[in-house]
Amino acid sequence: MKRVKVLVAKPGLDGHDRGAKVVAMALRDAGMEVIYTGLRQSADEVVKAALQEDVDIIGLSILSGAHMRICEKVLNLMKEKGIDEKPVFVGGIIPAEDALELKKMGILEVFGPGTPLKAIVDSIKGAVDK
Amino acid sequence: MSERLFYANQLAISRTLTRIENDRSVAREIIGSLEERDYHVVGITGSPGAGKSTLTDRLALLSSKEKRTAIIAIDPSSPFTGGAFLGDRIRMKSSTKSEEIFVRSMASRGKVGGLSPSIYDAVEFLGRSGFDRVFVETVGAGQSETDIENLADVVLLVLAPGLGDDVQTMKAGIMEIGDIFAVNKMDLPGASQLATRTGAILEMSGRELPIILTNSINGQGVEELHNLIEKALGELDISGAIEEKRRRRTLYNNLNSVYQIIKEDFSENAKLEELMNYLLENRRLSDES
Numbered sequence: 001m002k003r004v005k006v007l008v009a010k011p012g013l014d015g016h017d018r019g020a021k022v023v024a025m026a027l028r029d030a031g032m033e034v035i036y037t038g039l040r041q042s043a044d045e046v047v048k049a050a051l052q053e054d055v056d057i058i059g060l061s062i063l064s065g066a067h068m069r070i071c072e073k074v075l076n077l078m079k080e081k082g083i084d085e086k087p088v089f090v091g092g093i094i095p096a097e098d099a100l101e102l103k104k105m106g107i108l109e110v111f112g113p114g115t116p117l118k119a120i121v122d123s124i125k126g127a128v129d130k
Numbered sequence: 131m132s133e134r135l136f137y138a139n140q141l142a143i144s145r146t147l148t149r150i151e152n153d154r155s156v157a158r159e160i161i162g163s164l165e166e167r168d169y170h171v172v173g174i175t176g177s178p179g180a181g182k183s184t185l186t187d188r189l190a191l192l193s194s195k196e197k198r199t200a201i202i203a204i205d206p207s208s209p210f211t212g213g214a215f216l217g218d219r220i221r222m223k224s225s226t227k228s229e230e231i232f233v234r235s236m237a238s239r240g241k242v243g244g245l246s247p248s249i250y251d252a253v254e255f256l257g258r259s260g261f262d263r264v265f266v267e268t269v270g271a272g273q274s275e276t277d278i279e280n281l282a283d284v285v286l287l288v289l290a291p292g293l294g295d296d297v298q299t300m301k302a303g304i305m306e307i308g309d310i311f312a313v314n315k316m317d318l319p320g321a322s323q324l325a326t327r328t329g330a331i332l333e334m335s336g337r338e339l340p341i342i343l344t345n346s347i348n349g350q351g352v353e354e355l356h357n358l359i360e361k362a363l364g365e366l367d368i369s370g371a372i373e374e375k376r377r378r379r380t381l382y383n384n385l386n387s388v389y390q391i392i393k394e395d396f397s398e399n400a401k402l403e404e405l406m407n408y409l410l411e412n413r414r415l416s417d418e419s
Binding site: 054 | 145
């Protein structure tokens with residue numbers, strides 16, 4: 001029996017995990033298996049969790065403003081470890097021009113405040129089905 | 131691939147575990163292709179919030195100094211949506227950082243009893259891939275999640291104060307399993323009373339088992355607990371009782387497979403009725419004889 005596995009991670013130093021938890025619960029309620037890492041993870045730890053858990057997709061919640069640097073690090077490490085086929089989406093306070101840059105970098109989708117949970121669920125389902 | 135190499139390749143282990151989790155017959159094939167190997171399984175069970183994950187984290191770290199160590203941590207799947215929130219990694223700060231320890235979360239996927247349908251195969255695979263110690267943390271166990279007894283060589287039951295009076299410790303089920311008892315959160319009021327009461331209850335049922343006070347946050351008592359586990363495993367090896375444990379693990383693995391086959395493949399099959407009638411008929415005959 002196959003189930004969609006999602007890693008919801010909080011890389012970086014901001015301590016606000018309400019958004020990540022709300023998204024994690026919504027994915028759980030959509031029938032997915034969600035692995036939540038907890039706060040203040042390094043890029044290393046996030047990639048390691050994704051590798052050991054063999055998730056289908058990775059979500060990063062970043063509210064610290066350090067999204068460019070963190071995403072770059074995570075994507076590079078994923079490549080290094082041989083798991084760069086896994087799609088990555090980002091949620092948080094991300095300026096529109098940065099969101100564009102992130103997508104160019106290889107981030108699948110960027111979800112800002114106010115995104116309906118259903119949009120996130122549908123986007124993940126779409127990405128995993130591919 | 132040689133066993134040693136496989137152990138070192140976390141990516142290969144991880145991807146193979148996914149295949150094992152998703153397909154039972156693939157699991158059998160993979161396990162069959164690896165040579166049998168001796169390893170030990172330590173089960174950790176207890177109420178939700180008793181401190182199982184934090185304690186497992188510390189025990190695994192101690193174990194990893196001498197043995198190749200893996201953890202499988204199980205959390206419940208929703209019976210309504212099939213979804214799951216797997217939060218054990220949050221508490222496993224040392225093990226998830228360590229390069230030596232492999233940590234994997236698993237959802238219970240409709241299995242009651244505190245484990246998950248593919249747990250036996252997953253554990254056997256890790257053992258055959260080169261791990262010497264596999265820690266299995268069950269879902270937060272209430273009163274009747276006792277399946278870990280069939281899977282693990284040594285079961286650690288984690289208790290914490292504040293969850294009821296001694297009537298709770300007299301009930302059948304979870305208090306009947308466990309080879310070692312840890313009363314965690316020893317800094318909270320009621321911890322030493324709980325240890326004393328648990329000892330008294332165990333004595334009444336003729337089981338004199340080690341009970342130890344621990345604090346999984348600051349590590350108090352954990353090294354002693356680690357030594358107790360090692361000692362228990364060592365005694366199983368010396369007495370040869372470990373062979374019986376392994377035989378039982380294989381038996382329950384097969385039983386679990388049969389159950390899953392019936393549930394998944396035969397639930398709408400006419401043959402199931404035939405099989406059930408056969409079993410019921412045999413049961414009647416053996417009862418009469």
